[in-house]
Amino acid sequence: MKRNILLFGSSSKLSLNILYCLSNTEFVVHFLSNNTKNAARFSKLTASYQIAKSEVWEIDEIISFIKLKQIDLIVPVGESEVIFIDQYKSELENHCHCHWVTPTQQFKLAVNKHTLAEVLKAIGVPVPIQTRISTEHDLLEFINVSGFPVIIKPTSSSFGWGVRKFSSLDALITHYRKNNLFQKDYVIQQFIEGSDIDCNIFAEHGKILCHTIQESPVRSGLNFNPHDTIAFAPDENVLEEVTKVIAKFQWHGIANFDIRRDIKTNKIYILEINGRYWGSLIGSLKRAGVNFPKIAAHYALGERIAIPDMHRGLQISLAKFLKSLVSLKPASIKDTKFHSYSADPKARMMQMLEKFR
Numbered sequence: 001m002k003r004n005i006l007l008f009g010s011s012s013k014l015s016l017n018i019l020y021c022l023s024n025t026e027f028v029v030h031f032l033s034n035n036t037k038n039a040a041r042f043s044k045l046t047a048s049y050q051i052a053k054s055e056v057w058e059i060d061e062i063i064s065f066i067k068l069k070q071i072d073l074i075v076p077v078g079e080s081e082v083i084f085i086d087q088y089k090s091e092l093e094n095h096c097h098c099h100w101v102t103p104t105q106q107f108k109l110a111v112n113k114h115t116l117a118e119v120l121k122a123i124g125v126p127v128p129i130q131t132r133i134s135t136e137h138d139l140l141e142f143i144n145v146s147g148f149p150v151i152i153k154p155t156s157s158s159f160g161w162g163v164r165k166f167s168s169l170d171a172l173i174t175h176y177r178k179n180n181l182f183q184k185d186y187v188i189q190q191f192i193e194g195s196d197i198d199c200n201i202f203a204e205h206g207k208i209l210c211h212t213i214q215e216s217p218v219r220s221g222l223n224f225n226p227h228d229t230i231a232f233a234p235d236e237n238v239l240e241e242v243t244k245v246i247a248k249f250q251w252h253g254i255a256n257f258d259i260r261r262d263i264k265t266n267k268i269y270i271l272e273i274n275g276r277y278w279g280s281l282i283g284s285l286k287r288a289g290v291n292f293p294k295i296a297a298h299y300a301l302g303e304r305i306a307i308p309d310m311h312r313g314l315q316i317s318l319a320k321f322l323k324s325l326v327s328l329k330p331a332s333i334k335d336t337k338f339h340s341y342s343a344d345p346k347a348r349m350m351q352m353l354e355k356f357r
Contacts, residue, residue, distance in 0.1 A: 002028045004047075004070055005297065006096070008062065009077020010035035012351045017281040018077065019045040020340055021293040030069045032062070039351035043344050057081070059088045066095045073097045073300055075293070079111055079275050082253070099300050100204070100253035102275065110249050111275045113155045114187050123248055125241050126269050128260070130189035134182055136173060143169060146190040152176075155185045165191060192269060194218055196227055197235070197259035199242045200284055202296055206250040210295060212288040212310045213238050214280060218263055228317035228337060230280060232288040232310060238268060245270065254292055280315075282340045287313025 005027045009015055015031065015038060022029050023045045031040050034052040041049045048069065053061055057080075066074065074096055076082045085092065086101045102110070109115045117127045129146050132155075133139050143150070150172070153163040166172040176182055196216040201208050213235045216227035242257050256278035258271045277293065278284075285291045288310040298305045316324075316335045324331040333339055341348040 002026060003072040003297075003301065005029045006032060006062075006066060006069065006071040006074045007046075007077060008032040008034075008052075008057070008074070009081050010038060011078055012037070012039040012347075012354055013279060014077050014277055014281075015040040016043060016045075016344060016347055016351060017279070018075070018277055018293050019043055020282055020343060021285055021291050022297070023343065025291075025294050025297075027073075027294075027297060030065075030071065032065055037354055039347045039354055041347075042350045043347040045344050045347075057084050059091060062088075063091065063095055066092075071096045073099065073297055075099045075297065076101070077276065079107075082107065082275055097300050097302075099296060102249065102252045106249045106251075107275055110245075110251070110255075110273045111156060113153065113272050114185075115155075116270075116273060117187075119248065120245065120270060123244060125244055126267060128190045128192055128269050128271065130187050133176070133186065133188050136176075136182075139173065139176065139188070140169075142188055143172075149191040150188055151191050152181070152186055152188050155187055162186075189271075192260045192262050194261045194263040197238060197257075197261055197268065198230075198278065198280065199238050199257040199259060200254070200278055200281075200292065201242065201246060201251075201257070202254050202292055202299075203246050203251045204299070205252050206247045208239075208243060208246055209299075210290055210292070210307045210310075211239065211242070212284045212290050214283065214288070215261070228315065229320055230283055230287075230315050232283070232313040232315075234310070234312075241268065241270060245273070254296055280337075282337060283313075283315045284310075286340065287315050289313075 007029050019029060028047045030048045031046045032050050032052055034055045036051060076085055076099055082101045083104050085098050086104045089098055092098050114132050117130055120127045131142055149165055149167045151163055151165045195218045198214045201211045212232055214230040214232045216230050256274040260269050260271055289308050290310050295307055316331055318336055321331050321336050
């Protein structure tokens, strides 16, 4: 018997990834968005699509939608939706089941880059040297300790937004002054050259139930967007450190850890936690064999289904695929993330065009 899910949120990329993972499952997905440009409105993987009356989620409107569509389970897209579910959990549970979420107080500590670093240092989990800056004196003191290069970034952001790298004091101070960053919620952090690692987890009150680990090639340039070439493989060191963090926050639900491996020492550093589904979610399914939205939905409904172990897999970028076409061993488009786009072509096209609309 099919069950009805209410997926609600604003991000096109995350929404379409979750919809793909829930397609061809035991669930029918209804979508509610507060973003008029969300490409999910063009998706053929939704049973219905509706725009919320306000950009701010209203509990009465969501409950009305739950009743109208006979929703069995409500699922958040982004971090604001996670907090909304926790805030109104007692009211929502009178009408449907709720996706597992971490209590707001712990959640906000974890997804804020500055407070996360303070907590992790206290429990002995490695993090880069970083701090918040409020004066030029603070800036000079930090540089005396860390040296260059450094990066600056908002304490809360996604997909590399707002991250900048600097290799000189003049350029760094000029940027802070020009953008008035001394009065904004930013952190400065030592730059560690190395590979990017993501550890994706689903946990129950501080215990990891399933995970995938992926690593991307070393990048030393200025591009801080997610990397499309990713290799999925076990890593006991990564899992050990992430397990400590999940236990500390008594994490309940899904999370994505952003980690850097130092190219010189091989040491890993936890950079941040995204308390939501992640950009490479389909890679976790197609390359590593773990369907996080499906597993999380069943568990939220009280159904303890079997959870597979992750397996090794490789996803390559479009650039790498195109380069392979002139080699003796060309890759397949199936090896890229774009292979999954054929399941929802119109929505994916609108997603790619979204920034121009």
